[in-house]
Amino acid sequence: MLDMKLLRDRTEFVRERLATRNAGDEAKVTEILALDESRRSALAEAEQLKARRNSASKEIGGLIGQKRLEEAEAKKAEVRALGDRITELDKTAAQSEAARDALLLMIPNLPHASVALGKDAEDNPEIRVHGQKASFDFKALNHVELCEKLKLIDFARGAKLSGSGFLLYTGWGARLERALINFLLDLHLSEHGYTEVAPPYIVGEHCMIGVGQFPKFRDQAYAVQEGLDASTLGKLYLLPTAEAPVANIHREEILAEKQLPVRYCAYSPCFRAEAGAAGLGTRGMIRVHQFDKVELIKVVHPDHGYEELEKMVQNAETVLQRLGLHYRVINLCTGDMGFASAKTYDIEVWAPGQGTFLEVSSCSNCEDYQSRRMNLRFKRESDGQNLFPHLLNGSGTALARLFVALVETHQQADGSVRIPEPLRPYLGTDVIPAPTQPA
């Protein structure tokens, strides 16, 4: 969430920055400030009264000690009235604070000054391109055709098991998925300096609030219920991304400055309800309810947030380079950026069979927006101050779409799929063989 002090001291700046998102959030600022003012005035009065009550109570204790009971009783009656007023003021302050915070949680992060102004994805500037579109001297297939011919994925039975949007990987397909996961993890651990973590796949609501998924995007999550106990529904959720648990690892902690930067890498499946999303219900792997992802998370000193973001994007790009894939990096404009992010790079990989670029990674610096929400701080060594670190997250990368780009790009005239050299040790083959008999 945003810093309340910033909202008070630089109100116009906050309004202007919010307005660049074109989401109308700047309109809520006035109400937040009013609630904050109400909170503070009630608090100031309540605390004065509490100070008086505290000293009076001490006197009462003294009087009782000296057996001056009548005086003590008189004093008690006097202080009792204070208590009622304090209760009232405390209530006002608490209500104002709760209302203020509820609004504050719905306000997105401020876009960084370097982010291009824009309305939607049309306005996202392209930062760089790597490689070029694959060309084929035979009739290239799309991933659905390839997966069916090579029996990598059984779309029909996936749907039979869990409905549309769920995949059943089979044979070489299942092995390829597993090989990719291991390849990605090993790459980031051994070459990019991340520490592997394996988080729970079901997380508490507070984790979802911490990273900014909730309260705004509650409708996109799968809620879990324990057995038949309906009262447990809404306490735990299937994770939409490993960011939810991993970014929260140090929530409510005060880290030592020398512990920074913290770099975590985690594999997890990701579950997304995708309520109302376009493209779901069609066959294929582009948009599904469950997909695998290797996620990168960093907790860094605010001075290094943006250089660490650049490194993170490069870490994700390395994946695509090693796999011989064509991609481009774009910078999300103010209107297209995610809720918690101050600056986001998307990496889109070329999928020849689709004839489009597919988003396989999104790397964001959320600055102190999430660390405020989860009250994660570090102690600055020079003066002992507790500061909010920058929290970064990035896909390194998402797997289903990577799978698509991989098989579509490296398909061969004979119907087989050539495996890029770095992946071969993981898959145990140079090539996913063409079917021996026509499907």
Place this chain on the structure above:
RNA sequence: GGAGGGGUGGCAGAGUGGUCUAAUGCGGCGGUCUUGAAAACCGCUGUGGGCUGACGCUCACCGGGGGUUCGAAUCCCUCCCCCUCCGCCA
């Protein structure tokens, strides 16, 4: 699922209604002593909020929330978490 025990500062651990401004120990930081170090001794050592130009003043926090009381770490209610044993189980 059943029974029991617990949650207090960085850690350990006292405190069961009023100098708790939380004992004591350990750790950490600073100092004295020393050529240096150790030991010893002395001092300091949590978080957040509000008010203030500032020195500073003040409020809250003993797992979370609520209550009783002039006054709560302490009593009551409720939720969460941890531990032990039993049952079931990959």
